[in-house]
Amino acid sequence: MKRLASVALSIFSVFAIISSASAATPQTVQSNVTAQATVTKLVIEEDIPYNFYPYDYAPIWVTAHFSDGTSKLVSNEVNVTDEQACEYIKQPKTVYAMVKATRSTGNDVGWFTVEYGGVEKTLYFSVE
DSSP: OOOHHHHHHHHHHHHHHHHHOOOOOSOOOOOOOOOOEEEEEEEEEOOOOOOOOOOOOOEEEEEETTTTSSSEEEETTTTEEEEESEEEEETTTTTTTEEEOOOSSSSSSSEEEEETTTTTEEEEEEEE
């Protein structure tokens, strides 16, 4: 009986040592917390004709590029911070916005500035 108790105690001791050793080894933990990607640059693509007259419209595509390598069309989500000789018109049902020439500025240059995620971008163009 004493021998049986000794064997049981030995088996229990080995199990306790193995259990404590596995508890001390680092385990891989999955986290559902993701880092917030930041805007690194804005790219404006346009289809403004060379002869852009007041009351003409042209499509505008604004793409935000993020620090995680992804990008997204944000033409209708940008903040318009400045407009000259034009009107930036958001088109919520499309992926593009429109720019409308409103009047010549005297020096025939129009522009608009958009901001998204703390990054600003300006596009200059001619107005006849």
